[in-house]
Amino acid sequence: MRERVPRAFHMTDVQNVGPRRFSGPRLPAARGWSILHIGYQYYYWVRKGSSSIRSNGCEISYPFLGPATPMRSAIFAIALTALSVSASLVKRATVNDIATLGYATLNGGTTGGSGGPSTTVSTLDALTTAVAGNAKKIVLISGTITGDAVVLIGSNTTVIGKTGSSLVGVGLRVLNETNVIIRNVKISKVLAPGDAIGVQSSHQVWVDHADLSSDRDHDKDFYDGLLDITHGVTGITVTNSKLYTHWKASLIGHSDSNGAEDVAITVTMALNWWFNLNSRTPSFRFGHGHIFNSVYDSNDDGINTRDGAQLLIENNVWSNATKAIKTDDGGFAVAIGNDFGGATNTAPVGNFTVPPYPRTLLATADVRASVVATAGQTLAF
Numbered sequence: 001m002r003e004r005v006p007r008a009f010h011m012t013d014v015q016n017v018g019p020r021r022f023s024g025p026r027l028p029a030a031r032g033w034s035i036l037h038i039g040y041q042y043y044y045w046v047r048k049g050s051s052s053i054r055s056n057g058c059e060i061s062y063p064f065l066g067p068a069t070p071m072r073s074a075i076f077a078i079a080l081t082a083l084s085v086s087a088s089l090v091k092r093a094t095v096n097d098i099a100t101l102g103y104a105t106l107n108g109g110t111t112g113g114s115g116g117p118s119t120t121v122s123t124l125d126a127l128t129t130a131v132a133g134n135a136k137k138i139v140l141i142s143g144t145i146t147g148d149a150v151v152l153i154g155s156n157t158t159v160i161g162k163t164g165s166s167l168v169g170v171g172l173r174v175l176n177e178t179n180v181i182i183r184n185v186k187i188s189k190v191l192a193p194g195d196a197i198g199v200q201s202s203h204q205v206w207v208d209h210a211d212l213s214s215d216r217d218h219d220k221d222f223y224d225g226l227l228d229i230t231h232g233v234t235g236i237t238v239t240n241s242k243l244y245t246h247w248k249a250s251l252i253g254h255s256d257s258n259g260a261e262d263v264a265i266t267v268t269m270a271l272n273w274w275f276n277l278n279s280r281t282p283s284f285r286f287g288h289g290h291i292f293n294s295v296y297d298s299n300d301d302g303i304n305t306r307d308g309a310q311l312l313i314e315n316n317v318w319s320n321a322t323k324a325i326k327t328d329d330g331g332f333a334v335a336i337g338n339d340f341g342g343a344t345n346t347a348p349v350g351n352f353t354v355p356p357y358p359r360t361l362l363a364t365a366d367v368r369a370s371v372v373a374t375a376g377q378t379l380a381f
Contacts, residue, residue, distance in 0.1 A: 093379045093380075093381070095114075095118055095138045095140070095158065095160055095381065096114040096115060096138075096158075097114070097181075097183075098110060098111040098112065098114050098181070098206075099111075099181065099204075099206035099237055101237055101239060101268065101270060101357075101359065102236075102237035102239070102268025102270060102290065102355075102357060102359070103234070103235045103236055103237055103266040103267060103268045103290075103356075103357070104204060104205065104206040104235050104236060104237035104268070105237070105357055106235055106266075106356065106357060107203070107204060107234070107235050108204070109204070110179055110180075110181060110204040110205065110206045110235065110237070111156075111179060111181075112138075112156065112157055112158035112179060112180055112181030112206070113136045113137040113138040113139075113156055113157050113158040113181070114136075114138075114158065114181075115136060116135070116136030116137045116138055116156070116158075117136075117137060117138070118137075118138040118139075118140065119137070119138070119139055119140070120139075120140045120141075120142050120162070121139060121140070121141060121142065121145075122141075122142045122143045122145065123145060124145050124146075124147045124149060124151075124170060127139070127141065127145060127151055127170075128149075128151050128152075131151060131152070131153045131154060131157055131159060132152065132153075132154050133154045134154050134155040134156055134177075135154075135156065136156045136157075137156070137157055137158070138157075138158045138160065139157065139158070139159050139160070140160045140161075140162050140381060141159070141160070141161045141162060141165045141167070141185065142162045142165055143164075143165060144165065144166045144167075144168060145165075145166070145167050145168070145170055146167075146168040146169055146170065147168075147169050147170045148169050148170075148191060149169070149170050149171070149194075150170075150171040150172070150173050150190070150194040150195075150198070151170060151171070151172055151173065152173050152174075152175060153172055153173065153174050153177065153180055153182070154177060155177040155178050155179050155180065156178075156179050156180075157177075157179075157180050157181070158180075158181040158182075158183070159172065159180075159181070159182045159183070159185065160183050160184050160185075160381050161183070161184040161185040161186055161377055161381070162184075162381050163377075163379075163380050163381065165185070165186065165377075166186040166187070166188065167185065167186065167187045167188070168187075168188055168189055169188075169189050169190060169191065170187070170190065171187060171190035171194040171195050171196050171197065171198065172185070172187070172196070172197050172198070173194075173195070173197075173198040173199075173200070174197075174198070174199045174200070174202045174205055175198075175200045175201060175202065176200070176201045176202060177202045178202060178203045178204050179203075179204045179205075180202070180204070180205045180206075181205075181206045181208070182197060182205070182206070182207045182208070182210065183206075183207075183208045183209055183210075183379065184208070184209045184210075184377050184378075184379045184381060185197075185210050185211070185377065186210075186211040186212075186376070186377045187210070187211070187212050187213075188212075188213050188214060189213075189214045189215065189223065190214070190223060190224070191222070191223060192221055192222060192223055192224040193224055194224060195224050195225040195226065195227065195228045196210075196212040196213075196214075196225070196226045196227065197210065197212065197226070197227050197228075198225070198227075198228045198229075198230075199228070199229045199230070199233050199236060200228075200229075200230050200231045200233065201231040201232060201233065202233055203233065203234045203235050204234075204235040205233070205235065205236050205237075206236075206237045206238075206239075207227065207236075207237070207238045207239070207241060208237075208238075208239045208240050208241065209239075209240045209241060209375075209376060209377060209378060209379050210227075210238075210241040210242070210243075210376070210377070211241070211242050211376040211377040212226040212227060212241065212242065212243045212244075212246075213226070213242075213243070213244050213245045213246060214226070214245065214246045214247075215245055215246075216245060216246065216247060216276070216278065220247035220248065220278065221247075223246065223247065223248075224248065225248055225249065225250060225251050225280070226243045226246050226248075226249045226250060227241075227243060227249065227250040227282075228250065228251045228252075229250070229251070229252045229253075229265070229267055230251065230252070230253060230254040230258075230262070231254050231258070231261055231262070232261040232262055232264045232265065233265055233266075233267070234264055234265065234266045235266060236265075236266065236267045236268070237267075237268040237269075237270075238267070238268070238269045238270075238272060239268075239269075239270050239271050239272070240271045240272065240371075240374060240375055240376075240378075241272045241273075241375060241376065242272070242273045242375040242376035243272065243273070243274050243275075243277065243281075244273070244274070244275045244276050244277065245275075245276045245277075246276075246277055246278070247277075247278040247279065248278065248279055248280045249274065249277045249278075249279070249280045249281050249282065250280050250281065250282035250283070251280055251282065251283050252265060252267055252282050252283065252284045252285065252287070252289065253265060253283075253284060253285025253286045253287065253306070253307065253309070254285070255285075256285070256306075256307055256329065258285075258286075259285075259286050259307060259308070262285055262286040262287055262307075263286045263287060263308075264287060265285075265286060265287025265288065265289075266287055266288050266289075267284075267287065267288075267289045267290070268289075268290045268291075268355070268357075269282070269289065269290070269291045269292075269294065270290075270291070270292050270293050270294065270359075271293050271294060271362075271370070271371055271374075271375065272294045272295075272371070272375060273294065273295045273297070273371050273372060273375040273376070274294065274295065274296045274297070274299060275295075275296070275297035275298055275299065276297070276298050276299070277299045277300070277301075278299075278300045278301065279300065279301040279304075280301070280304070281296060281299050281301060281302060281303055281304075282303065282304070283304040283306060284303070284304065284305055284306060284309045284311060284331065285306045285307040285309055285329075285331075286306075286307050286308055286309055287309060287310075288309075288310050288311075288312075288352055289305075289309065289310075289311045289312070290311075290312045290314075290352075290355045290359075291303065291311060291312070291313045291314070291316065292312075292313070292314040292315055292316065292359070292361060293314070293315050293316065293361060293362045293367050293370070293371065294316045294317075294367070294371060295316070295317050295319075295367060295368055295371045295372060295375075296316065296317065296318045296319070296321060296324070297318075297319050297320060297321075298319070298320040298321070299321055301323055301326075302318075302321065302323035302324045302325050302326050302343065302344075303324065303325045303326070303333070304326055304327065304328060304331070305325065305326075305327045305331025305332060305333050305347050305350075306327060306328060306329040306330065306331040307329050307330060307331060308330060308331060308332070309331040309332065310331075310332050310333075310350045310351060310352035311325075311331070311332065311333040311334070311347075311350065311352065312333075312334050312336075312352045312353065312354075312355060313325060313333050313334065313335045313336070313338060314335075314336045314337055314338070314361060315336070315337040315338065315361045315362060315363070315364045315367060316338045316339070316364075316367065317338070317339045317341065317364060317367045317368050318338075318339065318340050318341040318343045319341045320341070321340075321341065321342075321343040322343055322344065323343055323344055323346075324338070324340040324341075324343035324344060324345050325344075325345040325346070325347045326344070326345075326346045326347060327346065327347045327348065331347060331348075331350075332347060332348050332349065332350025332351070332352070333345070333347040333348075333349070333350055334349060334350050334351075334352055334353050335347075337361070337364050338364065339364050339365075339367075
């Protein structure tokens, strides 16, 4: 029996549980139960006698507490009574996954290198060669690659960071390309003028489960952006990512004088965690942006809507902040269901109220637990 799992959990005693998938309401945090994730994208597979739970490619180890007690069995039985069966089957994360959320699903979708040959790289030279060109391909990064470089990614490419991999001082750039997926990468300390991830003059790009950071010990211009999206890009989705400890996090739209090109920009940002950032969370010029189900902690500045940008901002959460949403240069925002945590929203109300694609929103109260548990390089490949 297989069941959809919109809500997931971490169990400490499942010896009496046969292979089963679960769905339903949040399970009780009591005697052997603790909530690990609340969301609609993660699925847990529990095996009898196993010591791990798999979740879309993530494996979470847990200890056995000995033979099941009547109390533990009772808790589990109570939980099962609330579960509902769905006929749909759910896959774990794979190298062939395609974009399923946001603007990246439009205009033919974003498939990257799905179905193409796979190669694993562990050096800068091998990475640079493997991701070049427009042939369909999947490139997996293994280990730590260091350098002072920005690697250009060709069209029809999926780039995946394997568990524990990282790029230090090495950024990724999508320039004049289309149909690119970047998943599960950890990138840090890319020196200016490079960005950790840069997308320019490109279309149909999905960034998922990225871990992007630097430090704030240096001057603000020592590094550039963590995730810059500029020059008329369209069909961009950024999900399940972590951006932190940096000065200028994410610039969307090139400059105040580039409106003729950047008015076309379309970006979805969902289920991301932004923290310990000075500015650009993001700074958004001209185009349309949909930002939802994200967490903002201890940032010095808020979402900045500029130069006529139209933003739809739904069910996000802020803490330890004074500014949640603002405008310096005539941007607009429709803000719905957010928890500003005492921070301000000073942006004029815009006209972007419904995105051109379906979406399922987490309840605002569930956003923090869901996002903090899963954002960043948390998939297993």
